[in-house]
Structures are given as C-alpha cells and as structure tokens.
Amino acid sequence: MSHTTDLIKNVSIAGHGQTGKTTLFERLLFAGGVIPRAETVESGKTVGDSSPEEIERKISIHAALGHIERNGTKINIFDTPGSSDFTGDVILSFRAAEFALLAVDGRSGVQIETIKLWRNLDGRGKPRGIFVTKLDNDQADFDKALADIKEKFKVDPVPVTLPMGSGGAFKGVIDVLHEKAYFVQGEAIEKEGPIPDEFRDTVAAAREKLIEAAAEGDDTLMEHYIDKGSLSPDEMQKGLIEALAENKYVPAFAGAALKNSGIVPLIDFIADLGPGARTAKDLVLDAEGKEQIVPLDPDKPLSALVIKTAYDQFSGKLSWIKIISGKLVADSEAFNVSEHKKERIGKLYTCQGKKLEEVKELFAGDVGIITKSPNLKTNDTIAAADGGFNFVHLRLPEPVHSMAVNATAKKDDDKLGEFLVRAAEEDKTFRYNFNAETKETVISGMGELQINIILEKIRTNQKIEIETHVPKVAYRETITKKAGAEYTHKKQTGGHGQYGKVLLEIAPLPRGTNYQFVNAIFGGAIPKNYIPGVEKGVVEGMAHGTMASYPVVDVEVKIVDGKYHPVDSSELSFKLAARNAFRDAMRHANPTLLEPVMNLTVFVEEKYLGDVMSDLSGKRGKILGQDSSGGIAEIHAEVPQAELLRYSIDLRSITSGTGSFSVAFDHYAPISGRIADDVIKARETFKIQEADE
Numbered sequence: 001m002s003h004t005t006d007l008i009k010n011v012s013i014a015g016h017g018q019t020g021k022t023t024l025f026e027r028l029l030f031a032g033g034v035i036p037r038a039e040t041v042e043s044g045k046t047v048g049d050s051s052p053e054e055i056e057r058k059i060s061i062h063a064a065l066g067h068i069e070r071n072g073t074k075i076n077i078f079d080t081p082g083s084s085d086f087t088g089d090v091i092l093s094f095r096a097a098e099f100a101l102l103a104v105d106g107r108s109g110v111q112i113e114t115i116k117l118w119r120n121l122d123g124r125g126k127p128r129g130i131f132v133t134k135l136d137n138d139q140a141d142f143d144k145a146l147a148d149i150k151e152k153f154k155v156d157p158v159p160v161t162l163p164m165g166s167g168g169a170f171k172g173v174i175d176v177l178h179e180k181a182y183f184v185q186g187e188a189i190e191k192e193g194p195i196p197d198e199f200r201d202t203v204a205a206a207r208e209k210l211i212e213a214a215a216e217g218d219d220t221l222m223e224h225y226i227d228k229g230s231l232s233p234d235e236m237q238k239g240l241i242e243a244l245a246e247n248k249y250v251p252a253f254a255g256a257a258l259k260n261s262g263i264v265p266l267i268d269f270i271a272d273l274g275p276g277a278r279t280a281k282d283l284v285l286d287a288e289g290k291e292q293i294v295p296l297d298p299d300k301p302l303s304a305l306v307i308k309t310a311y312d313q314f315s316g317k318l319s320w321i322k323i324i325s326g327k328l329v330a331d332s333e334a335f336n337v338s339e340h341k342k343e344r345i346g347k348l349y350t351c352q353g354k355k356l357e358e359v360k361e362l363f364a365g366d367v368g369i370i371t372k373s374p375n376l377k378t379n380d381t382i383a384a385a386d387g388g389f390n391f392v393h394l395r396l397p398e399p400v401h402s403m404a405v406n407a408t409a410k411k412d413d414d415k416l417g418e419f420l421v422r423a424a425e426e427d428k429t430f431r432y433n434f435n436a437e438t439k440e441t442v443i444s445g446m447g448e449l450q451i452n453i454i455l456e457k458i459r460t461n462q463k464i465e466i467e468t469h470v471p472k473v474a475y476r477e478t479i480t481k482k483a484g485a486e487y488t489h490k491k492q493t494g495g496h497g498q499y500g501k502v503l504l505e506i507a508p509l510p511r512g513t514n515y516q517f518v519n520a521i522f523g524g525a526i527p528k529n530y531i532p533g534v535e536k537g538v539v540e541g542m543a544h545g546t547m548a549s550y551p552v553v554d555v556e557v558k559i560v561d562g563k564y565h566p567v568d569s570s571e572l573s574f575k576l577a578a579r580n581a582f583r584d585a586m587r588h589a590n591p592t593l594l595e596p597v598m599n600l601t602v603f604v605e606e607k608y609l610g611d612v613m614s615d616l617s618g619k620r621g622k623i624l625g626q627d628s629s630g631g632i633a634e635i636h637a638e639v640p641q642a643e644l645l646r647y648s649i650d651l652r653s654i655t656s657g658t659g660s661f662s663v664a665f666d667h668y669a670p671i672s673g674r675i676a677d678d679v680i681k682a683r684e685t686f687k688i689q690e691a692d693e
C-alpha cells in the first residue's frame with residue numbers, strides 16, 4: 001500500500017556499536033505487527049541483520065529498512081550499523097530520515113560513536129532523540145545516562161518515558177506524556193496499566209519538563225504557559241511537534257528492547273509528535289552548479305535520489321530511492337538526470353528487511369526500492385524531466401585504511417576488477433584504485449573490519465585466490481644544494497654518429513613546486529630544436545632518482561651550455577646527454593629522500609590520551625594540538641605515512657576499539673639516517689624483484 005506525504009515519517013536508529021539498535025528495530029517491527037515473533041541477534045534471524053556476514057558476526061554491517069504503521073502513518077525505520085567502519089550507511093540514513101534516534105546503552109552511557117554521530121546530526125540541524133536501552137542490565141542507570149548526555153552535549157534531554165526500576169528489578173516504563181505505565185510481559189508486547197504510586201512524583205516532575213519543552217515550541221504557547229502555569233493536552237502536543245521539528249529539544253526514552261520494553265510509547269511518540277516527511281529538505285546543484293536547499297514537496301514534478309545500492313542473493317540489484325518531490329509511479333518512464341538518459345521504471349517496492357513488497361507508487365517523503373535497473377547508481381538523480389538540477393552527492397569521510405591486493409592468477413584479474421566495482425557501488429566509503437607508480441591495486445575504506453569483510457567475500461563468495469600486502473609508500477627524492485654537471489653523449493657507429501653535450505645546473509625549489517625547466521642557452525650553443533630533447537632527458541632522469549630510484553621533485557633544472565654537431569646531433573643524443581647530466585648533477589647536490597607526511601586527527605576517550613600520545617611520538621609524530629571536552633579528546637598531529645599504514649589496527653588495540661581517526665596527505669618531508677637507509681634497502685630488494693619479473 002502506498003502512503004501520501006503527510007502520512008510518512010522516516011526514522012534512523014543509530015548509535016555506538018552493540019547498543020541494541022537491531023534489537024530495538026526488531027521489537028518495533030514486532031510491536032507494529034509486522035512480524036509474528038521477535039528474534040534475537042544471536043539467533044541470526046532478525047530482520048535487521050540478514051546478510052550472511054551479519055549473521056556470522058552478529059553485528060550490523062549494512063543499513064536495513066523496514067516500516068510500521070500507526071494510525072495510518074507509515075513510519076520507515078532504518079537500522080544502521082554501529083561500527084565506524086560502516087558509517088557510510090549511517091550517514092545515508094541521516095540524509096533520508098527526518099528524525100534520528102540514538103541508541104545509548106544504559107550502562108555505558110555516551111560512547112565515542114554517539115559523539116561522532118551527534119556531531120554529524122548537528123551539522124545537519126537534524127532533530128534527534130535518545131533511546132536509553134538495556135535498562136534491565138545490572139548497573140544500568142537512566143538518569144546517569146541522561147546526565148552524561150547533558151555533560152557531553154550541553155543539552156538537557158527531556159524524558160518522554162521513565163524506567164520503573166532497573167537491573168533485575170526493572171519492571172517497565174512510564175509514558176510521561178500520556179501518564180500510563182507499560183509493564184514487561186516476557187516475550188509478549190508490553191502491557192499498559194496505571195502508574196504505580198511510588199513513581200507519581202517523578203512523573204509529575206518529568207511532565208513539568210515536557211510542558212516547558214512544548215512551550216518553547218512557539219511564542220503564543222510560551223505566553224499561555226507563563227500566564228496559566230500550564231498547557232492543555234492539545235497545546236502540549238502542538239508545542240512538542242513544533243519544537244522537535246525545529247530541533248529545540250531532545251526527547252529521551254527509557255527501555256530494554258530485548259524485553260520489549262519502551263517500544264509502544266516510543267511508536268506512539270514518533271507517530272504523533274515525530275517530525276514528518278514534509279519537514280525534510282535536501283540539497284541540489286542547480287543548472288549553474290550552485291548548491292540550493294530544496295524543500296520536500298509532493299506537489300512539484302517528480303524528483304528522487306538513489307540513496308543506496310545493494311546486491312541481494314535472491315532479488316539481485318536493489319536501488320534504494322528517496323522521493324523528494326512529486327511521486328514515482330510503477331511502469332512509467334522518468335529521466336536519470338545524472339546520466340541524461342531515460343530510465344524505464346518497472347516495479348516498485350517497499351521492504352521489511354530483505355522482504356520486498358510491491359507498491360504502485362511512492363510519494364514524496366517515502367523511501368522505496370527499484371530492482372534490477374542496470375543503469376541506476378547511488379547518488380543518481382531521477383526526475384520527471386532531464387536537466388535543471390542534480391542532487392548533491394552524499395558527503396562521506398575519506399578512507400583511513402588501505403590494503404594492496406592482487407589476484408594470484410592473472411586470469412582472475414577481470415573478475416576481481418568487476419567485484420571491486422560492485423563493492424564500491426554498494427558502499428561508497430569503499431574505494432579501489434590502481435596506483436600506476438607502485439603498480440598496485442589499493443583498496444581502502446573506513447577500517448580493518450570493512451576491508452577484511454571485502455577480502456573474505458573475494459575469497460569465499462567469488463572464489464578468487466588473492467594476495468594482500470601493506471601498500472607501498474610513495475617516497476620521493478630531492479636535492480638540498482646547487483650543483484652542476486656536464487655530460488657528452490657521443491657514439492660513433494659507422495655512418496651517422498650521435499653527439500650532444502649539455503651543461504646543467506640544478507637547484508632546490510620550495511617543497512611542493514615539483515619541477516621547473518629553464519633554458520639559459522645563449523648564442524645557439526644548442527640549437528632551439530634540440531631543447532625539447534634536453535627537457536625530455538631531464539624529465540626521464542627525474543623519474544628515477546639516484547638514491548632509491550624514486551621520482552625526483554622540487555628541482556629547478558637550468559640548461560646553461562652545450563655543444564652540437566651539425567651532422568651527428570639529434571634529439572635522442574641530447575635526451576641521453578641531459579638524462580645523464582641530470583643524474584651526475586643530482587649526485588653532487590646532496591640528495592635526500594622525502595616521505596609523505598599525513599595530517600592526522602585522532603578522536604579518543606580521555607583516559608586513552610596518554611597512550612595515544614606516546615604511541616604517536618613512537619611513530620615520529622609531531623603533535624600540533626589537542627582539544628578535550630566532555631571526556632573526549634581530539635588530537636591533531638603530523639605523522640609520516642609509513643607509520644600510519646596499520647594505524648587503524650594500532651589505535652583499536654590501544655583504545656579497545658573505541659578510538660577513531662581521519663587522515664589526509666599534508667606534505668613531503670626529508671628523512672635521513674637509519675630511516676632513510678631502511679627505505680633504500682627495502683627498495684633494493686624491490687628492484688631486484690622487478691628485474692626478475
């Protein structure tokens with residue numbers, strides 16, 4: 001069944017790893033009547049974790065989509081992965097949803113991913129709520145979790161539900177808004193009942209806080225509240241809707257998803273007070289290439305965005321699509337604006353996890369699926385007509401972990417290539433590229449786990465035998481002082497000889513300048529038509545430095561004098577002379593190796609700060625600055641790339657998997673002593689290998 005825009009809401013469940021998101025998703029579908037019984041993640045049968053790799057590891061790896069209906073409103077729900085390796089799917093769900101629900105473990109409180117996700121939501125101005133779950137665990141503490149949020153995010157969450165007891169004594173939750181209690185019923189859906197007397201005072205205080213949040217919703221309500229000291233239920237509802245849509249307060253919910261607790265009042269809240277599809281906006285690039293905010297609008301012609309591509313074992317290629325304006329109709333024709341091609345729209349679906357449900361149309365605000373379209377790619381814009389605008393591509397963090405990979409048998413190269421194309425389409429944080437300099441195919445992503453899962457798929461699903469190794473570092477060579485050299489290329493071979501003499505002067509240039517060629521020949525010592533040959537020789541000479549055969553950079557090369565022979569000279573002679581002259585000059589110019597230095601930002605809990613800092617200093621890192629707030633430290637440093645090739649693994653072990661980082665190339669810096677000697681030595685074996693091949 002299709003729902004119209006005003007009857008659609010999209011919610012993303014996100015949060016730190018293992019906080020119970022998939023369990024919550026499962027219980028929402030159960031309470032919503034979608035599935036007859038709720039499964040546990042351990043059973044491997046949940047709707048959320050349905051791929052073989054998720055079932056095997058008992059963690060979420062891909063976003064899952066499902067929906068429930070409450071009072072005619074369709075609530076699309078995304079269950080997203082908690083591991084930062086799969087952050088791409090979290091970010092796409094944030095784009096597609098009007099409301100994010102952050103799952104927080106009642107015992108652990110705010111964790112590092114919670115903070116990163118919060119920041120991402122801040123950047124979008126996206127309304128969000130907190131679901132404090134696992135309150136049935138010993139030492140779980142709802143109030144403490146909220147205090148933690150207040151301390152770390154400087155916002156005071158407003159409880160919509162409150163727990164009754166905790167740990168072994170956890171009995172259920174109280175819906176503060178509707179003043180009802182919900183009692184745990186084992187495997188069954190929680191049961192409504194009156195509020196036990198012992199909680200009356202806490203509920204009254206919480207209700208007061210909720211009314212204040214509602215009054216913030218608009219000025220007239222605030223006046224009423226100040227005048228009367230309270231708000232009517234209708235006013236309260238209106239105020240809470242408006243204030244949440246404007247991200248003015250953060251509702252907090254208590255629960256224990258595994259015990260089906262806190263689920264029904266959560267659904268009620270989202271259905272009645274959560275931001276609706278109409279509050280969404282998106283970003284397009286207009287015809288002039290300028291970014292424009294566009295509101296979601298059912299009354300405009302069709303526009304839609306492909307938010308995700310997945311390949312399912314049974315259903316084949318699935319293109320997830322969010323409708324931003326108008327409606328998408330099955331068996332129709334639209335335009336793929338990104339490709340400037342007509343797009344034949346066949347069947348349309350919504351889904352409950354991997355189970356597809358056919359629909360006739362999808363209205364603005366809804367998220368659905370197009371199957372088996374060979375042309376659709378993630379980030380494509382679908383519209384009623386070609387041209388005009390394109391949706392802005394989803395912004396994702398840059399990869400931080402890389403691995404070089406090659407098929408053991410040459411015949412598998414193409415198959416491996418095809419798989420990598422598909423993997424990169426499925427997860428936009430995963431990249432692959434052939435590095436022509438190091439002659440390696442390097443795959444990169446957000447962490448070791450993501451890369452290992454891809455490698456495993458290559459080996460087991462694709463049955464391709466592969467070899468992997470740490471990617472090579474692209475070192476450079478340069479010079480540190482001026483030098484000159486003279487070289488005569490002379491060959492007498494019967495008839496025509498070869499003759500060319502060049503005198504070069506080379507000098508260091510500032511870092512990053514790469515190369516400058518200066519022709520300072522006076523009086524035709526070398527005729528003009530041979531100068532390009534000279535430059536070619538210099539460029540060839542610079543391709544392989546004299547230290548370890550790495551490319552030479554940041555050198556000015558001046559041709560100052562030379563000699564030619566009217567018969568024997570040729571471009572080739574001058575090229576060879578220049579190449580050798582360059583190499584001779586370089587040897588006298590005090591050459592040095594350069595290594596790439598990265599700009600690193602590390603994000604860790606404060607208690608790990610000391611260990612992270614000392615590890616970085618052991619990695620020849622230069623600390624540029626450090627910031628701490630709410631128990632989380634952010635460290636900025638410059639660190640040689642050679643030291644960071646395994647950093648995601650190192651940081652994980654230092655921080656028990658909680659730390660994260662981003663990294664980007666910054667500059668090249670000289671190395672000397674043992675470090676340089678090691679690089680030169682490693683290159684010697686590499687060169688021998690190359691010669692063997």
Ligand SMILES: Nc1nc2c(ncn2[C@@H]2O[C@H](COP(=O)(O)OP(=O)(O)OP(=O)(O)O)[C@@H](O)[C@H]2O)c(=O)[nH]1
Nearest residue numbers: 017018019020021022023059060082134256257258
């Ligand atoms: N005691 C208790 N355990 C829970 C509750 N909710 C989830 N769990 C358990 O916590 C573990 C993680 O649950 P998941 O639902 O997979 O957590 P998740 O946030 O989806 O995990 P990722 O997707 O990997 O980030 C599982 O063993 C669940 O059974 C709860 O309310 N109480």
Ligand SMILES: [Mg+2]
Nearest residue numbers: 021022059060
């Ligand atoms: Mg999960």
